[in-house]
Amino acid sequence: MGVVEGVVLRPFMQNLCPASQHVAKNVTAKDQLRCVMACGNDPYCLGVCYHPEEPHCLISHHDRHTVLPDLVNATATPCTVSHLHSLMLSTSTDYAQGFARFGSKAYKLLSTYYLYTPGRKACEDLNSSMALPESDVEVMHMSTVYYGWVRVLAVDLEEEGTWRNPDTGELVEYLPWNTGAAPIATGQNCLIIYLRDNNWDDYYCNSYAQHVICEVPAP
DSSP states (O other): OOOTTTTEEEEEEESEEEOGGGGEEEESSHHHHHHHHHTTTTOOOOOOEOOOOOEEEEEEOOHHHHHHHGGGGGSSSSSSEEEEEEOOOOOOOGGGGGGEETEEEEEOOOOBBBBBHHHHHHHHTTTOOOOOOOOOHHHHHHHHHHHHHEEEEEOSSSSTTTOOOOOTTTBOOOOOTTTSSSOOTTTOOOOETTTTEEHHHHHOSSSOOBBEEEEEEOO
């Protein structure tokens, strides 16, 4: 889900992809968010179908009414697990499912406390990702949605003190530790942030549920 110059991109169906005659481009995307952004960068894009294992991003220039009769079950295509999106014509910048736009992203605070893995899945079920701010400005935007402690996406499961985005495998560069240095605590391989003060700390992944904010790109 995202916005392309005032046009709202909303989740439509899961596990279905457009037939080949409706696919204009097949591009590589590291994650679903980048697939949506690829659609935002294509002036003719009217929908995307993402396959995370390849990873392929199928871009369609046909509207949903044209694509619907020719949807292909994902189990019979390269898009074994995918998300079909369709553009709903609108000049609104509102987001479905309660997402609020700030800058280049939109955020939603989940109403339930979560451990890391269930929280990450809850965001994925909304066709979004657990939030991972990349600047002071993004932390400020998140604090507009909620000002307390929240879990964020990064983990250091592979190597203690080496924090990565598990969706992409990329190193996390923005880590403004409150103490000025990364804490080293074995068994605490997830991150939480106290948004009001931009206070970062490592935390338990599978103990002590916390709030979660989901994010989607808003190109």
